């Protein structure tokens with residue numbers, strides 16, 4: 001009882017952790033404004049003339065395909081209602097519903113929560129869907145997310161039927177529009193010619209991977225609503241964005257944010273530190289192994305140890321200036337009874353370590369009069385663990 005009670009009553013860095021849930025749709029999507037606008041322009045004719053429309057949204061993992069289409073569909077519904085047009089939307093994940101029957105069922109359930117899961121053929125379900133839309137006089141926007149899973153399994157019949165949904169009716173108003181979503185940018189090529197012809201280049205919206213700066217905005221937005229004030233520093237947010245910036249993956253960035261927060265809670269800390277972020281990364285995708293540490297030369301190890309030791313101190317920031325890093329290096333070299341190498345050689349070590357992925361260098365934001373300063377950060381392993389590994393390797397080498 002005491003353990004559980006203690007845990008429930010424990011304070012947390014999170015104000016509302018559900019804001020980090022992958023299903024949560026934030027009010028704005030930083031750096032997707034242009035794509036949101038592009039989708040709206042594709043669907044303008046639905047709003048203006050009640051003609052149906054189809055679009056294809058693609059982009060690699062974590063580029064915001066799901067959140068963008070959800071956001072678009074809900075904004076589109078709201079904007080249409082303001083214009084006295086009744087729009088409904090259903091977002092179906094085809095990996096979870098990888099058959100025509102399951103997709104149709106998910107859509108019908110939106111209109112009739114009790115619609116039976118079994119017992120109806122695809123044709124019957126299509127007929128029921130038509131009836132629902134006619135009765136309600138509404139236009140339905142169907143989003144088939146991860147559509148490749150459906151097409152791979154069942155071919156393109158359902159997609160085709162949706163794109164031609166209104167063709168066989170004499171009714172003046174179109175009733176169904178479609179957005180296909182897939183990480184595979186060539187997915188429309190898998191459709192047969194008839195279904196493919198509706199997905200023209202102008203209806204394709206490709207989401208580029210995010211860069212670190214864009215991820216900073218995304219992470220900062222989420223941190224603000226998910227964490228208590230003061231529980232997470234801008235510096236920590238930058239570090240997360242830098243790490244996730246390698247793949248341009250916002251999902252990974254938010255996962256790191258969540259995991260780092262959880263680790264801070266585990267440690268009973270009131271603030272998320274760079275060390276929590278590195279530990280979160282090490283838990284997800286670690287890069288540092290002992291084998292790799294062994295491949296470094298002695299002065300590279302000193303360089304890295306100096307950096308890791310400084311960054312691993314309690315309350316340390318996520319970045320050091322190269323000047324601070326060099327000081328730390330000299331100290332480490334002296335502790336190991338070695339003469340520190342000169343400045344230009346030190347820079348070589350830094351660059352080699354960066355190329356090999358041990359550290360990251362970036363330009364410091366300019367502050368008034370100061371010239372160009374570079375900042376060093378450790379992207380991967382928790383600094384304290386790295387120091388320990390380096391010490392082990394150095395000890396072995398000293399023994400010879």
Ligand SMILES: Nc1ncnc2c1ncn2[C@@H]1O[C@H](COP(=O)(O)OP(=O)(O)OP(=O)(O)O)[C@@H](O)[C@H]1O
Nearest residue numbers: 022029030032061062063064065066067183250251
């Ligand atoms: N521009 C953005 N602003 C705010 N949050 C974003 C943005 N882009 C992505 N996200 C968030 O990042 C996470 C991943 O986004 P999403 O699930 O939409 O990616 P995806 O492209 O669908 O990935 P997958 O290919 O794995 O399905 C989600 O939590 C989402 O809310």
Ligand SMILES: [Mg+2]
Nearest residue numbers: 065066067145
């Ligand atoms: Mg998705």
